[in-house]
Amino acid sequence: MRAVFLPIVLGSFASPASAESLEVVGYSGYLGEWELTATVTETGSGHMKEYSGPLTMKHIGVCTQDGPEEKTGEMRFQVSASSSQLNATVSVAGVECIYSGRLSDSYTGTMKCPDRQAVPLKLWLR
Known part of the structure; x- marks a missing residue:
C-alpha cells in the first residue's frame, strides 16, 4: 500500500500548476454589430485575478x-x-480602449476609445 501511495504523492508535487484559461465572447456596438472572441490565460493570482490573451473582432453587421x-x-x-x-x-x-462592466447575465458596460464615442459591450466568460 505504501509503495503505491508514495509515487502518487510525489507525482502530484512534480506536476506544474497550470494557469486557468477562459474563452471570452462578446458583442459591441449599438446593434451588436461587432463580435468579439478571445482566449485568455490567467496571469495573476490572489484577490484580483488577471487574464490576457489574443482577441479577434469581426464585423457581423448587415452592411x-x-x-x-x-x-x-x-x-x-x-x-x-x-x-x-x-x-x-x-x-x-x-x-487602446478601456472597458468596465458589471455582471448580471453578462458583463455589461461601455468601451471607451480615444477620440471616439463610447459604445456598449457585453461579455461572457466561459
Whole structure:
C-alpha cells in the first residue's frame, strides 16, 4: 500500500500548476454589430485575478459588402473575486480602449476609445 501511495504523492508535487484559461465572447456596438472572441490565460493570482490573451473582432453587421471585416489584437482584464466588476483594456490596431462592466447575465458596460464615442459591450466568460 505504501509503495503505491508514495509515487502518487510525489507525482502530484512534480506536476506544474497550470494557469486557468477562459474563452471570452462578446458583442459591441449599438446593434451588436461587432463580435468579439478571445482566449485568455490567467496571469495573476490572489484577490484580483488577471487574464490576457489574443482577441479577434469581426464585423457581423448587415452592411458588410466584401465579407466581414476582421481585426485582431489583445485583451487584458481583471476580475475581482469579491465584486461583480470586470475592468479591461482592449488593444486593436494600435488603439487602446478601456472597458468596465458589471455582471448580471453578462458583463455589461461601455468601451471607451480615444477620440471616439463610447459604445456598449457585453461579455461572457466561459
